[in-house]
Amino acid sequence: MTAVRLQGATLAYGERVLWSDLDLEVAPGEFVAVLGPNGSGKTSLLKVLLGQNRLTSGTAEIVGGRASVGYVPQQKAIDEGVPLRGRDFVGLGWDGHRWGIGLRGRAARREAVDAAIASVGAEQFADAPLGQLSGGEQQRLRVAQALVGDPAVLLCDEPLLSLDLANQQVVAHLIDRRRRAHGTAVVFVTHEINPILPIVDRIVYLVDGKFRIGTTDEVMTSEVLSELYDTDVDVLRVRGRLVVVGTGDAMDALGAAGAHHPTEEI
């Protein structure tokens, strides 16, 4: 069974080839992380799957169709003045999938919104204005919004960015629980693999037109990353965490260079 399929997928902007001949099948319930330095084409890959970017060649398919996709965007602070309540924000995810809400539709909507809010443990703050919530609380509601339509595929674009360690773990755990309980396929773009290290099934690692796909143990080695980066890279395991040294990225693919939490990574 396959939920997401890329075949011979190539994306180029003019002369610049981000990746080429990418073959990837994501199974229902599988958790695939997309890693790579800035500009390697991680977000572009998600945009292809969302139907916002066209491949230069090859094919990309969400097997259940685009209606079965949930999307968690990057965590960004929502303006304090936004009058929307958390509950209404989650409801927008439902409305995106359905038209013509009758009485019965309204009851189903309420039920689905309540269930999505409960699934991320957001009952306590779902009725507060969105702009007054913390970054972690807002991000939990974004996950609820993506889940309310009961997606078969969840696409996440750096959903942990700028969350503290505790909230990173909360959000990662929510997504993990969801994919195990519902067989949701997850494609998860991230700079920081450590918060999802216990969860991830496979990694797609993109670097400057090259890529490697495999399990964490297959991809996160000094040998593979040195080859991808074309320079000496060391992958160290320190107290159950991965630290990468030598990629030269301002914020390298593991967050080990520490743009966000330098002291927490080691």
Ligand SMILES: Nc1ncnc2c1ncn2[C@@H]1O[C@H](COP(=O)(O)OP(=O)(O)OP(=O)(O)O)[C@@H](O)[C@H]1O
């Ligand atoms: N529509 C476009 N036209 C031309 N170039 C683009 C377009 N969209 C993205 N790019 C370029 O393609 C490259 C890859 O962008 P993308 O956002 O996919 O990278 P990324 O791996 O997600 O990076 P980051 O980690 O910085 O978010 C970047 O250099 C970007 O400037």
